[in-house]
Amino acid sequence: MADSLFDMPGDTPPGDALPAAASPLAVRMRPANLDDVVGQQHLLKPGSPLRRLVEGSGAASVILYGPPGTGKTTLASLISGATGRRFEALSALSAGVKEVRAVIEEARRAAIRGQQTVLFIDEVHRFSKTQQDALLAAVENRVVLLVAATTENPSFSVVAPLLSRSLILQLQPLGPDEVRTVLVRAATDVRGLGGKVPIAEDALDLLVKLSAGDARRALTALEVAAETAGGAGGTVTVEVVEQSLDQAAVRYDRDGDQH
Missing domain, CATH: 1.10.8.60 (Helicase, Ruva Protein; domain 3)
Known part of the structure; x- marks a missing residue:
């Protein structure tokens, strides 16, 4: 393993990074595949749910829970890159129910074309109950594969129905x-x-x-x-x-x- 898991900034979504020369060092060094990842080995063992997702053979939504700088957004990017999945990103700081529903509707149209959508939501703990509830049907019916990131314990910040439909994966600080x-x-x-x-x-x-x-x-x-x-x-x-x-x-x- 050659590098670390890198969370990308909220203003530079995965797959939409700045040109290399203008990007922060942390973005330029972001792992492009699992072989570049150091850390979180407890989540990346062969056959693990997260590895299967990144390799394109898994279909479960996940909530990535851990401190900053441990790889939440990078993992979302790696998952979206698997098997050509579409990627949509929302920030809980700026997206409302209207934006959530618009992304889900576009994901429905993509599903008809046979393309799965990964929906990444950063700081999902900042979403209201109404906003989180708007995701439930799409997650349950796999219209979207939800990858949510949070620094807060999801047991206290994410609604129970969404928790029950997602894998909770806890990331650790790097050694x-x-x-x-x-x-x-x-x-x-x-x-x-x-x-x-x-x-x-x-x-x-x-x-x-x-x-x-x-x-x-x-x-x-x-x-x-x-x-x-x-x-x-x-x-x-x-x-x-x-x-x-x-x-x-x-x-x-x-x-x-x-x-």
Whole structure:
């Protein structure tokens, strides 16, 4: 396994990312397949429901529950990419019942053409009961394959009928070794820094520690530190990381859930 699960930001839905040069480092390093994934191995064992979904042989709706930077949105993207499924994304911050019904109606038309629709809803815990209820028939009849993401315990934030129709999969924070793998890959991969910005070992240790198991936080901090170091030719040191912390925190909050 080569990389980490990356949640994408709410303003950059899966399959609609910015051009590589303009994208945040966390988006550029987002896994494109299961072989690029590090972390969440308890959910990705051979034959597991999530692996079957990603590989295109599963048909259950899922609710992905876990902290930021653990892979909720990336998994939704991988599921949608399986066997050419359509992908629709809604944010609970901006979508109402009208938008939900419009997406479901389009999914019905796609189903007639023989194409399944994956409906990704970010921050589903922010949906009202009425909004969640509007999904029930479409989920039950498999008009849509729902992939919902939440940082809140779904037992308290998702209506019981929707819970009973979905698999609940809990994602865990990445371990230190997994975060280190993410950072080293980002530093060396051509999608990332391409080996142009050396990272001191103690600076890498600090980035791992500061991430608290959040891959997006780690990559955002690395990206800002590399810029602070002066780009190509500069070295990311502990001092550079510490100098860039405030800017990294602002960027992390601005970009939302990138991984």
